[in-house]
Amino acid sequence: MDVVRLDAVSKVYGKGQGAVAALREVSVGIPRGSFTAVMGPSGSGKSTFLHCAAGLDVPSSGSVRLGGTKLSGMGEDELTELRRKRVGFVFQAFNLVPALDVVENVTLPLRLAGARVDRGRLEEILRRVGLEGRAGHRPAQLSGGQQQRVAIARALVTRPEVVFGDEPTGALDTMTARDVLRLLREVVQSMGQSVVMVTHDPLAAAYADTVLFLADGRIVDAMTGPTPEKVAERMTRLGAWT
Structure with missing residues (x-):
């Protein structure tokens, strides 16, 4: 089964002559346990694609499914609960809480959901992302790459069906970005995670x-x-860099 499925999804912003179509009849399935990258020129609809697929935005037409759940028709409270329990997010700006240490940042989604923290799983995730020696550090005490590893651990801690990354390496230098990408690759291969990344x-x-x-x-x-x-x-032929 596809972990995410878009069927004839369109998204139009504005009305009348000022309307802008960000997505046009997009149909695609993202296989479970896969790593999918989404690319395109500026203004091609990459971020809108991610937002609609993740339930952050509502399509103007068409349908989105997360696993067997159809998102259209769900209220905002239902979508918020679905995102909190079944979706992980990693952004370019790490979006960590400065006053919280690594463990507190990673477990924040669980506490917001009122869920119990599985200490064994927490320790396993921190080990996998290479942060077992940094558990008590706050974001200001970490490098950019380490902060993004915290964000990835936070995205994984709820056992989500899919992790969405929006330019997750955009704020990192080349060597650090490769470390983060290898980590994302590893969570797909060794943990069976599904990752969709805009880049x-x-x-x-x-x-x-x-x-x-x-x-x-x-x-x-x-x-x-x-x-x-x-x-x-392929990007050059799309006119992205000409």
């Missing part, structure tokens, strides 16, 4: 199983077994 970077996209290319609100191509060179060449 503008061909090097980042090459860590994925599949790259979806968006242009003018439509999926215009998909690439399996991507390499940085193939991705860059």
Whole structure:
């Protein structure tokens, strides 16, 4: 079963002559246990795609399913609960709480949901992301790469069905970005996690199983077994860097 499925999803902002179509009849399934990158020129609809797929935004038409759950028709409270329990998020700005230490930041989604913290799982996640020696540190005491590892651990702690990344390496230097991407790759391979990542970077996209290319609100191509060179060449043909 697909972990996320979009069927004929369109998203229009504004009305009348000022209306802008950010997505146009997008249909795609994201396989469970896969790493999918989403690329496209600026304004192609990448962020809107992610927001609609994750239940952060409501499509103007079409349907989105998370596993077997259809999101259309759900109220905001229901969507909030679904996102909290079944979806993880990793953003470019790490979005950590400065006053909380690593453990408190990682377990925040559980406490917001009123759920019990499984200490064994918490320790396992901190070990996997390489933070077992940093549990009591606050964000200001961590490097950018370590802060993003905290964000990834926070995204994983609720055992989500899918983790969405919005330019998760955009604020990191090249070497640190590669460490974070290898970590995302590892959580797919060793934990069976599903990851969907929006990126503008061909090097980042090459860590994925599949790259979806968006242009003018439509999926215009998909690439399996991507390499940085193939991705860059395809982006150039989309007019992204000409």
